[in-house]
Amino acid sequence: MDTVRKTLTAMLLAGALAGIVTAQTVSKEKAETVKNEIMKIEDEKLAGLLRGGSEPVDWIIKYDAEDIAQTNIDGSNPSKAQIEAGLQPGFFKMHSMKQDGHRFRVYDNGNVAVVTYHALGVLERNGKVTPRESNFSDVWVKQNGAWLRVLHEEREITKPPAAAPAQ
Numbered sequence: 796m797d798t799v800r801k802t803l804t805a806m807l808l809a810g811a812l813a814g815i816v817t818a819q820t821v822s823k824e825k826a827e828t829v830k831n832e833i834m835k836i837e838d839e840k841l842a843g844l845l846r847g848g849s850e851p852v853d854w855i856i857k858y859d860a861e862d863i864a865q866t867n868i869d870g871s872n873p874s875k876a877q878i879e880a881g882l883q884p885g886f887f888k889m890h891s892m893k894q895d896g897h898r899f900r901v902y903d904n905g906n907v908a909v910v911t912y913h914a915l916g917v918l919e920r921n922g923k924v925t926p927r928e929s930n931f932s933d934v935w936v937k938q939n940g941a942w943l944r945v946l947h948e949e950r951e952i953t954k955p956p957a958a959a960p961a962q
Contacts, residue, residue, distance in 0.1 A: 821901045821902065821904060821905055825901065825904070825905040826899065826901040826905070828905065829899065829901045829905050829908050830897075830899045830901070830908075832942060833899070833908055833910060833935055833942060834897065836858060836942060837894065837897070837910075837912075839854065840854050840858075841892055841894060844889040844892055845889055845891075845892060847884060847888055847889065848884055849884065851882040851887065851889075852879045852882050852883065855875065855878055855879050855882065856879065858942065858943060858944050859875055859878065859943070859944050859947070860875075860936075860943045860944065860945045861875055862875070862945075863875055863878070863944060863945060863946070863947060864945065864946045864947075865878060865946070865947045865948070866947075866948040866949070867949055868929065868949050868950065868951040881920070886920065886921055887918070887919070887920055888918065888919040889916060889917075889918050889919075890916070890917040890918065890919060890924065891916045891917045892914060892915075892916035892917075892918075893914065893915050893916060894912050894913065894914045895912065895913055895914075896911075896912050896913040897910060897911070897912040898910070898911045898912070905937070906936065906937040907934070907935070907936055907937070908934070908935040909932070909933070909934050909935075910931075910932070910933045910934075910935065911930065911931065911932050911933075912930070912931050913928075913929070913930055913931075913952075914927075914928070914929050914930075914931060915927075915928045927951065928951070928952040929949045929950060929951050929952060930949075930950045930952060931947070931948065931949050931950075932946070932947075932948045932950075933946060933947050933948075934946035
C-alpha cells in the first residue's frame with residue numbers, strides 16, 4: 796500500500812506543478828525549442844547509458860536536482876546519492892535501450908516541462924540481466940538557464956501471461 800501511496804503522491808505532485816503554471820500559454824515556437832533542448836539532454840543520457848563507465852553517474856550529477864523526487868518500479872524513492880550508487884560501473888550496465896513516444900507539455904513561459912515516454916531495453920544490475928519495458932514521467936525545470944530534472948518516475952509495463960493452450 797505504501798508503494799501505491801508514494802506513486803500517487805509523485806503523480807499528484809507533477810499534476811499540481813503543471814496545474815500551477817498552466818495559466819500561461821506557451822507559443823508553439825517556444826514549446827518546440829524546449830522540446831529540442833530536452834531531447835538533446837535525453838539523447839546524451841541514452842548514449843551515456845549505452846557507453847557505460849562513469850557516464851550514467853556523470854549525467855545524474857549534471858542534470859538531476861539535488862532533491863530529485865524519483866520513484867522506481869519497485870516503489871522505492873532513492874536519494875540522488877543512492878541513484879548515483881546504483882549506476883556505478885561494475886554494478887550497473889545497460890546492454891540495449893530504445894526510447895520513443897516522447898510527449899511534451901511545456902509551462903511557465905518555457906521554464907517547466909513535463910515529459911512522458913516509453914523505453915525498451917536490457918539492463919544488468921549486480922550481475923543479473925533483465926529485459927525491461929517501461930513508461931517514464933519526468934518534470935524538468937529551467938533554473939539559471941540550465942535544465943534540471945526534478946521528478947523521475949518509472950512504471951514497468953507487464954505483459955499478461957499467455958493463455959494456456961486449449962486441450
